Amino acid sequence: MTEKKYAAVVLSAGKGTRMNSAVPKQYMMLEGKPVLYYSLYAFEKSMIDEIVLVTGEEDVEYCRKEIVQKYGFTKIISVTAGGKERYHSVFCGLTDLNKEQNRPDYVMIHDGARPFINDEIIWRCARAAEEFRACAAGVPAKDTIKIADESLFVRETPKRKYVWQIQTPQAFAFPLIYQAYEELLNREQRGEFYSVTDDTMVLEAIYGHKVKLVEGSYENIKITTPEDLKLAKAFLPE
Ligand SMILES: Nc1ccn([C@@H]2O[C@H](COP(=O)(O)OP(=O)(O)OP(=O)(O)O)[C@@H](O)[C@H]2O)c(=O)n1
Ligand SMILES: C[C@](O)(CO)[C@H](O)COP(=O)(O)O
Secondary structure, eight states: OOOEEEEEEEEOOOOGGGGGGSSSSGGGEETTEEEHHHHHHHHTTTTOEEEEEEEEEGGGIIIIIIIIHHHSSSSSSEEEESSSSSSHHHHHHHHHTSSSSTTOSEEEEEEEOOOOOOHHHHHHHHHHHHHHSSEEEEEEEEEEOOEEEETEEEEEOOGGGGOEEEEEEEEEHHHHHHHOOOHHHHHHTHHHOOOSSSSSHHHHHOOOOOOOEEEEEOOOOOOOOHHHHHHHHHSSEE
16 A cells, blocks of 8 residues: 555534433443544554544533543544534534645544444555545445335345445545535535435435445444443453
8 A cells, every 4th residue: 555644534523312311422431431532542543644523512622621632642633513414524524634734645434433443444444445435334234124115115125245234434535525525515505405324425426436345343333322332332342
């Protein structure tokens, strides 16, 4: 691989509605450390050069003091406020990276609510980003997946070998994903509606760009509902 500059955008501006807790799930404690700590630590000790942390406006100071300073993260170049939806927060992070002094060659976008990324996944994403310019970590579905219609009748049963559950990181050539997000938000301002639930679909929708899938891990779960915290405890190293 060539000597390229890599950045990570770590998302932590969600409200955690499905977790139904007073504290947003990314700040809940997992073995004495906030959930968010674990993915930041994985990037801090990885080949990534710089990290932008995107958080709720009301949590920027908390993150600077209680996360960046307290745990001594040196690669976090900014803690920035996110937006209403996940894709708004992503664009806030990408905008920070688009400043001349920060601009990377490649960027990995990651949910701060996924504490179990590891170095192998980060490397696989980096290699695929350099080769294919856009990739997402994921795992082959273990269950049969059905596509339903509005009335919950089965419309389609896709062949399981082609069905993957998508995770983060999702990694991209920086200018490609920045421009795609910029165009998406321009279109939103013009009143066009897109339902955006991951980053690769922005490229698919705007440019029809091909996206490579790379192996994530079955432990790379997103902490979304209370039972995920039980799973997370089981996945922590002894
Ligand atoms: N406006 C938002 C919404 C989500 N996220 C982040 O995107 C990741 C994945 O989102 P999700 O699990 O949906 O988190 P929440 O939006 O917080 O959860 P919920 O949908 O249950 O409210 C999380 O790390 C979350 O903090 C974000 O940065 N900005
Ligand atoms: C990006 C993602 O983590 C891939 O699985 C997921 O789609 C985020 O979705 P959410 O609606 O924000 O939970």
